[in-house]
Amino acid sequence: MIVQRLRDIQNRFGFLPDKELRALAHEINVPLYRIEEVSSFFPAFKLERTNPPEIEMRVCRDLTCHHRGAAALLDERTGLPVLAAELSEATGKSVCVEGVSCLGRCDRAPAVWVEKRPMPEHVHAWVYAGRDGEFLEGVLRDLAEDRDPPEPDTDAAYEPHTNTNRGYSIPKGTRVDPEHPAPRTAGWSLDIYGRQGWPRDYRAVKRFTDYLARLIRPLVPPPRELGGKDLETYVQRFHPLLWELKTANLLGMGGAGAPAYQKWLDVWQQPGNEKYIVCNGDESEPGTFKDREILLRMPHLVVEGVILAGLMTGATSGHIYVRHEYFEQIHALKEEIKRAQELGACGPNIFGSGRNFPVEVFESPGGYICGEQSALIEAMEDRRGQPRNRPPELSANGFRDKPTVVNNVETLAWAPGIVLFGGDKYEMGGWRLATDPKIKFGGRRLFSVSGDVARPGVYEVAIGLTLGELFNGDKYCGGITGPLRAVAASGPSGGLVPAKLPVDPKFDAKKRADAVARIRDRSAQDADFMEWFLSTHLPLGATELDVLKIPLDLNFFRHLNGALRLPVEAMLGAAITVYAGDVDVLDQAVNYTQFYRNESCGKCVPCRLGSQKLVQIGEGLLKSRRAGRLPADDLAAIKKDVKEITKTLQLTSICGLGYVAPIPLATALEYFVDDAPKANGRKPAE
Template sequence: MIVQRLRDIQNRFGFLPDRELKELSREIDVPMYRLEEVSSFFPAFKLERTNPPDIEMRVCRDMTCHLRGSAALLNERTGLPVLATELSERTGKKICVEGVSCLGRCDRAPAVWVEKRPMPEGVHAWVYANRPGQDLEEVLRALADDRDPPAPDPDAEYPPHTNSNRGYSTPPSDGDNAHPPLPAAGWSLDVYGRQRWPRDYRAIKRFTDYLSKLIRPLVPPPRDMGGKDLENYVQRFHPLLWELKTSNLLGMGGAGAPAYQKWLDVWRESGTEKYVVCNGDESEPGTFKDREILLRMPHLVVEGVILAGLMTGGSAGYIFIRHEYHEQIHAVREEIERAREMGACGENIFGSGRNFSVEVFESPGGYICGEQSALIEAMEDRRGQPRNRPPELTTNGLRDRPTVVNNVETLAWAPGIVLFGGDKYEMGGWRLAADPKIKFGGRRLFSVSGDVARPGVYEVAVGLTLGELFTGDKYCGGITGPLRAVAASGPSGGLLPAKIPIDPKFDEKKRADAVAKIRERSAQDADYMAWFLRTHIPMGATELDLLKVPLDLNFFRHMNGALRFPVEPMLGAAIAVYAGTVDLLDQAVNYTEFYRNESCGKCIPCRLGSQKLVQIGQELLTRRDSGKPVAGEEAERIKSDVKEITKTLQLTSICGLGYVAPIPLATALSYFMEDTQKKPRG
């Protein structure tokens, strides 16, 4: 209650007036110190005592926006802050230009968020994307002079690049509720649009029809049941949950945990008070796929949440969406209401006697809320700081009850899997025509930004190569210059070079041992790795062409185990491409600053270590640009320091932020040491 009420006040006034906080305290009978405790933690909340500006322009400073010149826009001597000072002096208004963490519009960088206090009724904020500096100057001048600003760039009016490259199509009407424009066919995810069906929640209907035919209620398996007995039980009594198992659907939020296992674990817990939480916080720089799903296919997300709730015995679902996605929040709320009117949500769903409500939870802000336990803390009106685990969220989640937490995309795949079967989804992966044993399973979406012809959101067969994604005609359409590096997991995986160095001593025995170790976990993965090594890393090779690497989370993990890279490579939903003469040390420092800025501060090693990493990176830049780069023993000492900080953070941090914070600088020192010596020139 606290966080959402604070969010409402912030949206109405643009800050948190003292009088409103006092009134809220009286109304909900919560002491002021609790409101202060929560509101002071989240960066999106502006307290009155901080003297919030009358006009505020926030320029995204991260990753692709940094690549596209946001640092110049934020320059205190030559950029937009100079104009803000001039306008403040002329008008007497407090006008502020400052940097902000990723706004989720990386495909049209740089992105800018603008507010005026108070905002016009019905307007949440003005968002401008890929605008030249003079356009942004006019925005400031217009607002300073009490004129209407230039028209913003709403997400709904921006046609993202998708697989088909044919823009938008209009699927059939749902009676009085016509479809919003959707990306054209080419996404298997869009099961209703692809089949030309009305959005009638038929996957939920299939499950409720199954329930109505049961002779006895759907009862979870005994707690001591496991192995084949458990699999047989689920297959016999909960066949639609078993489809999730056969699909091998993984979580799309980063960790890649099997969706089936989460749903099964929550179903097995006793009690009827269980929850489903959709994590739509999407604050990792470079990631914007969920933005498109929530806006253009909200029915898939709502249906996925309801399916998860019904199939696990849950009572309520929440779709947690970052506050910067105001169009998406509106779209999802409208869709929930439409589902309720259809009987697919709320009480007595499709006459089944089962109840399951869904609502939107608007994020209070902050990258750390993307971590699932921190997200739950925020939903429980506490500071968004990660929990120590165990216990896991599947047993002690929201309100200390069993909770499924899944990513937006993960839940959006569920309706299609229920309707067409898990094997249909699994068969969507890449296959080697010459050998059917060599294959991958499933499909997923990637957000691609940076130096490609068509930045956008692309659905691909898992196992498609990075090269095909970047250069394929139905995907990104080409790299805009000679490839230098790829960030394959947003900033969290650092920067991988176009040609990754390989130890030439990686001989036949080491190859065989590596494949045998993989085979202990997965014969299918081992078959592919054996083929990959034969095909792309011949004996004596000293480098690996990054463009040959498949888009598969498990392959990235196996690749690190087999080839022993100096820094662990990662694959996430955010991919940024760097071509030509981009300054990769500067990019790595920018990544590191992001993690320093977004550390919640709970873990002392993370709080201090992330700052120390930024200091090291900035010193490297300063020394280089002054003509006195580090070298010799000093360079080795710095590498050693980064290695020690990495080890400390990865051993002591509660959440993944501390684990990945050192990786950008570590990859720069491992693969791009030349950028510490001399700035690349175009």
């Protein structure tokens, strides 16, 4: 209640007036310090005592926006802050330009968020994307001189690059409100309704409620002591639609890749009548924007996925947590939930089944850390968004200390298609080698691609497609705009990998065989592919691996780390950024590190201090390089320091932020050491 009420106040006034905070504390009967505890933590909340400016322009400073010139826009000597100071003096209004963490519009960088207090009625904020400094200067002048700014660059009006065959269209039978256009569909395999030409009638939910109606006895969870083959047999016999998730091998699309079937099964098995489904739509990882498109264009799939998860696990209610910067998406979801209720697919007595399952939208108070699922739960429970120590796991003690499923937007959006067409249909969507049926992957997923490609956008691909096919394929990104320099395959989390990944020449036949054998202990299919991959793309004696040959599969990246004994862990996430030409890799890596420093919640002392120390090391490297002094001995000592910090953070941090924070700088020092003294011939960033 506290967080959402604070969001309402923030949206109404543009900041949190002290008077409103005192009134809220009195109304909901909590001490004022509880209100202060929450309001002072989240970056989106502006307290009155901080003297929030009347006009505020926030420029995204992360990843692709940094690559596309955000640093120049934010330069205190020549950029937009200079104009802001001039306008403040000339008009008497307080005008501020500052940097902000990722806004989720990386495919049209740089992205800018603008507010004027008080905001006009029905206007949440003005967002501009891909605009130059001259345009943004005009926006500031218009607002300072009490003129209306240019029309914002809305997500609904923007049609991103994608590999749809159908193009964007309004589904047949959709009622069109001119002021609130219906979401358009991308025609991906994900969008079963648009692809089949069906009305969005929640037929996957109807299929499950029809199954419940045919049961002779109620659907009862298996005994908790049941496991192994006995448990699998029980699910197949009594809960066949849940078993389809197992058949599909649907993994979490938020980064960790946990099997959706296991999460749902764990919560179904938990005792009690109070359970919850939470959709994680925070999507604050720089470079990631695929969920933005799903939530706006296909909200019905997300809502239906939440309802299915709730019905299948016996949950009480569903909650869709969405970052506050996605205000169009929040509106689309709320409208879709209303429509689902009108259809009888959501709320009380779903399709006459006697089962109740309400769904609501939770608007995030901001902060990258809330993408971590336990921190997200903390925010939903009106506390600071700081990760929990685990165990206990969320499957047993999640939201309100009850069993909770937390899934990513895309994971839930795949569920309706799997229920309607079966897990085999989804699994068969993966990449396969035509000449050998054993060499294959299962499933499909979406990637956000930004940076130096012809068509940055959101692409649905067969899992196992290579990086090269995604970047250069005619139906995908359409080519890299220059010689490939580096790839960030997991946003900033995986750092920067060079176009040619160094390989130890001592990786001989025996070590290859041993690596494949270790993988076979876990998965014969993965081992078959690794054996084929090594023989095809990494002949004996090779000293480098072409990263464009690497398949887009989370488990392959994990196996590759172990097989090649990579000095820095390679990762695959939903965000992929491409760097071409003479990009300053060290400068990019320092920018990544600054992001993690800025977004650390501060709960873990090693993370709080270590992330700042990493920034100091990175900025020191840039300064030394500009001065032309960076001897090899110094580099060796710096690499040693970074390795020690990496080890400490990865052993002591509660959540993944501390684990990945050192990786960007570690990859720059490991793979791009020549950038430190000479920046590859390019004039270093000042």
